[in-house]
Amino acid sequence: MRLLVLCLFLTTGMLQAQDTDKKETPTIAKKTEGMEKQEGFFNYYWSAEEGKVYLEIDRWNDDFLYVNSLAAGLGSNDIGLDRNQLGDTRVVFFRRVGPKVLLQQRNLDYRAISDNPDEAKSVSEAFAQSVLEGFKVVARDGDRVLIDLTPLLMSDAHGVAARLKSAKEGTYKVADDRSALYPENTKNFPKNTEFEATITFTGEPTGRNVRSVTPTPESFTLRMHHSFVELPDDDYEPRVFDPRSGYYARGYADYATPIDQPLQKRFITRHRLEKKDPSAALSDPVEPIVYYLDRGAPEPIRSALLEGARWWNQAYEAAGYRNAFRVEVLPEDADPLDVRYNVINWVHRSTRGWSYGSSVTDPRTGEIIKGHVLLGSLRVRQDFLIAQGLVAAYGKDGTTPDPRLEELALARLRQLSAHEVGHTLGLTHNFAASTNDRASVMDYPHPYVTLDANNEMDFSEAYATGIGEWDKQAIKYGYSDFPAGTDERAALNEILAENERLGLRFISDADARPSGSSQPEGHLWDNGSEPVAEMDRLLKLREVALERFSEQNIPVGMPLSELESVLVPVYLMHRYQVEAVAKVIGGYAYDYGVRQPGVKPDYRPVPAADQQKARQALLQTLSPQVLDLPASLHTLIPPPAMGYGRNRELFNTQNGGGLDPLGMAQAAADNSLSFLLHPARLARVVEQRALFGSDYPTLQQYLDESRNALAAQLRSAGRDAYARAIAEMAERRFLHQLIGLVADKDISEAVVASALAQVLKYRRPDNAASTPSEHELYLDQLVRSFLANPDNYAPVEVPDLPDGSPIGG
Structure with a gap:
């Protein structure tokens, strides 16, 4: 009897356990009853009742790209959390372990490209991988499971809290009760699945930047976007990186490399582009590269951005393509964060700031999948301001601005659009271009304003028009589709040799940005092949502008104190040329040469006579003749009017808040001395x-x-x-x-x-x-x-x- 009771008890317990197991892990159909199904790259279900997204997984250990981004930003340039900003790009896969599903990232920095699987395994096991998120199976049908993806989507995937903490703006965390998914931008496509969430951060603000752009700094809301993207096929062939090519490098350590060869493998980043007929000198592409402009850019800015970006077609024509590069306005039904679209975004911030050209790139090969440009909208106003200080911008009537101001600002936007798109094509900066007859849009150009025969300001050459000769050569290196049987390495070396024959110079960031740099040809915001001569020219231009500066530089109705904002760029017109001249002192002429048979390395100091001229030019910028203000300005500009105040675009004063001519001179002099006496120099x-x-x-x-x-x-x-x-x-x-x-x-x-x-x-x-x-x-x-x-x-x-x-x- 006792045995029968025990058997009945055990049987009942087993049945209850099975029932409990079935309740814990229902079928996908049962779990998703009443939910909205979206089919695509990854099928998912939207539960409006729960406010959750459930992801269906039936492919295990298959690699795909995971990209996070920021759909709606903070608006502060200093913090740098902008609308449509790309985050990290990772190669990931789903791995199932019992009741758990892991989203795991591969470590592609260390590999073994080998036919021996054990050799490859030895490297993959030697270096850590990362598990980005863990999920519990909530439903299953055989090998097909359902997970609640919501925790990942509601997390701080973009690292906002860490960014704010490092910027000393406060300690923030995600407020779950104030965050939710954003169904409007959660969509599915055959090769990519897109998710978005509204994320609210709460905390105690400690800096001024969050306060300046949020209605309530203790609680602000952003939107984060997540993309699951199919990896490209294996038909793309990486192109070797050469330091003279002008491209960004990607790479990895290949531990299967023979001992007599370099361990590090490097290749360039570029879009996939192929000719329909590689044997033809000029051919249509198999598929063109198409960029789309943000519909939020207004006219006449929109037309300027379209025109500048389209300049790149000139370079592709030089590389043998017909109609290979197009720029259009983004369709109304398209999302700028959709990886199928290369996008030029028009981004607003509370202050002026940088523009960026970034991309979604396959880490395995360097293939660019999506070009992604962020253009700061206040940039056009700053160029307008620079021009405003050089002429009587509003004349005697005081209402209609000189049309040259807008023309200069739009000319700069065309160049800016081309520049940032160039980054998304794979190109790095070329800061030698300004000393090389404006050979590249990948430089940072200072407006080249001149004085005509009547000593009047001439804006006609302020910015170059069209793509540069260096840019054409760079696109040839990265995108030429050579006929079958061509020795590609030899053909690429010939393009680089042609650069030398054409006298095209290339110097990028690491040798141009440091204030103590020894490279005299690479600099930001300069002009002219001879730095001292350009300094003399700029100082004369500045002198004329300062002598003519008056109330006519602002419109009628604007407080006279606002003249100071217009004056500052004029007074400091020579600030970047100071740096350019300083680099001649203790300078060395060099480029990114590689060993070539019969070619002697070229690394030599700048001639002593040229350095002497540079020292004298720098010392001249410390003189009262350069640092003083004309007498006409001493009583022209009062302290800030009520409701305006001082800001970071003005000099910090030591006289109580008004225009401070001696303080201005002190700051400018100290700047010149910091370059004259730089310890490395x-x-x-x-x-x-x-x-x-x-x-x-x-x-x-x-x-x-x-x-x-x-x-x-x-x-x-x-x-x-x-x-x-x-x-x-x-x-x-x-x-x-x-x-x-x-x-x-x-x-x-x-x-x-x-x-x-x-x-x-x-x-x-x-x-x-x-x-x-x-x-x-x-x-x-x-x-x-x-x-x-x-x-x-x-x-x-x-x-x-x-x-x-x-x-x-």
Whole structure:
């Protein structure tokens, strides 16, 4: 009897367990009753009642792309969380382990391209992979399962909280009760599945940037987008990277490489483009590259952006294609985050900022799947402002602006559109183009405004029109479709050799951006093949603009205090040319040469005579003649009007808030001195004297020349109180920067030694007969105070220059 009861108990328990198991894991059809099914790359179900998305998975361990992005942004350039901003691109797959489903990312930085599966396995097991998310199976039919994808979609996939924390804007977290899926942009297509969610962040703001762009900074809402994308087929052939080619490099370490060959494999990023007839000199493409412009761009901006982007068809024609590159307005039923569309986005922020050209790229091969441009909308206004300061923009009637202002701004937008699209074609910057007859749109161009025969401003050449010669050659390298039987490596090398024969130069970011760079040809926001001559030209242009500056530079009805916003770009017109001239000093001429039979490497210092001219040009920017303001401006611009105030586009003042001519001069002088006395530059002055002989100055001679020039400027000021105040200020800043060099423990000891010797020359002898001036006494006491207690030395802080770069954005 007891045995029968036990058997009945066990049988009942087993049946209950089976019933419970069935209840826990229903069929997909049962689970999704009443839900809206969307078929596509991944089938999914939308449960309006629960506010959830359920994903159906029937392909295990199959790779696909996962891309996250930001559909609706924050609006702050400083934080950098913009509308339609791309996030990470990852190769992932779904793996099932019992009741769990893992979304796992492959580590493609380390591989073994080998026929031996054990060799490949040894590498894949040596380096970590990442599990991005784990899910529980909520329904199944055999090997086909259903998971609740909502936790992934409702997460901070774009890293917003981390970005805000690193920017010291506050500690935020996702508020689940204030977040929800966004069904309007959750869609399905044959090769991609798109999801979107409205994510609310709550926290305590600690910075000004979140406060400046959100209605309630303790709680703000963004939209995050997630894309599951089918990987391209295997018909794409990666193209080898060459440092002279002008392309971004992708790569990986191939541990199956023979020991006598480089471990790192590098290839360029580019779109897939093939000729219908590779043997034809000019052929239609199998499938063209098509870009789509954001419908939110208004006229006349829309037409300018379309025209500039379309310039790239000139380069593809030079590479042998007919109608291979098109730009159209985005269709009304298209989503800009859909990976099927290459998109030029028009993005608004609260302040001006950078534009970006990014892409969704297959990490395995470098194939660009989607080009994605973000253009900052305030850029056009900044270029308008630059032009506004150069002429009597609103004339005597005060209402109708000079039409040249808009023409210049639109010309810059055409160039900007072409530039950022160029990045999404795979091209990096070429900052040597401005010294090379504007050979590339991939440079950062300063507006090339000239003076005509009547000393009037001429804007006709402000920005180049059309694609450059370097750009055409670069597209040839990346996109040429060679006939069958061609030795591709030899053909690519011939394109690079042709660049040299054409005299086309290429210098990119790492050699152009650092303020202490030794490359004199690569620079941002400059013009002209000869930096000193261009400096002279710019200073003359600036002088004319400042002399003519008046209330006619703003419209009737605008507060006169707003003239300062227009004045700043004029006063600082030479700021980037200062950097360009400085790079001549201690500079070396070089490019990205590779070893070639019979070709001698070309790496040499800039001639000593050219460096001397550059030093004199830099010292000239410290003179009262350059740093003063015309007398007509001294009483023209009052402090900010009620309701306006000062902002980051203006100089930080030391006089209580109004226009500060001496403070402006101080900030500009300190900027020039920071380049003249850059520790890396001074170390190269020491180096070049040691390596290349007496044509090059010793560092002590270099510093003596600088000190003597500043002293001469002070003597020349005579009884002119304004000029004398500027000259004394420049000498004070020179000494402060010398002391800063002496106190710097991370620079060349030779530089420290020469700087110390120079500092000591400002100390007055104890038995000096003459009575020191106030200025001389200050310099003497500054030196003595530093020498007595160098560890307590605190330099006088000089206000930073107003925001500059991006000059047009």
